Amino acid sequence: MSMLPTLSREAAMLENGKARLLISGDFVTAEAFAVLAQLSTEQSTLELMAWKRAGKIFSLAHEDKEYFPLYAFDRALGYCPFSPLAAIITTFGSSKPEWAMAFWFGSSNSYLGGQMPKDVMVDDPARVLDAAQSEAYGARHG
Structure with a gap:
């Protein structure tokens, strides 16, 4: 029995998931970020990079464009990245490539009482870091 139909179905599901993420409104191009942060496109691109x-x-690369997660940026601090995000990225390291990380942020999380990390990020980024560490290292019992 061939594995191809299963693989192509999984690939299609992944592509559908990626498309859903990109049209969710949670991701913006450097140009769109520039408008939000009131920067020139050039300055926006330099800062994001x-x-x-x-x-x-x-960021997520898709069809020669790069998309950045809006939930990564603290509006109260002029759209600078939330400081715990760097620790979350480091926590996941190479175990979660960008798309996997984006799916994690946009999925219900048991460590966050069923909320999505992207929704908790604004009010409690430290709690999202705890959830990431719990996922990456397994639940630690004191």
Whole structure:
């Protein structure tokens, strides 16, 4: 029996999931971020790339465009990245590539009482970091 039908179905599901993420409104291009943060497109792109290189944010590449998660940025601090996000990215390391991380942020999480990490990020980013550490290292009992 061939595995191809199963693989193509999984690939289609993954592509559908990616498309849903990108149209969710949670992700923006550098140009759209520039408008929100009131920066020039050039300045926006430079800042986003610097933050990405520094591991402070992640992005999703899709069809020659790069998309950045809106929930990564603290509006109260002029759209700078939430500081715990860098620790979350480090916690997951190579175990969660960007798309997997995006799915994690947009999925219900038992460590957060069924809430999605992206929704808790604004009010309690430290709790999201705890949830990431619990997922990455397994539940630790004191």
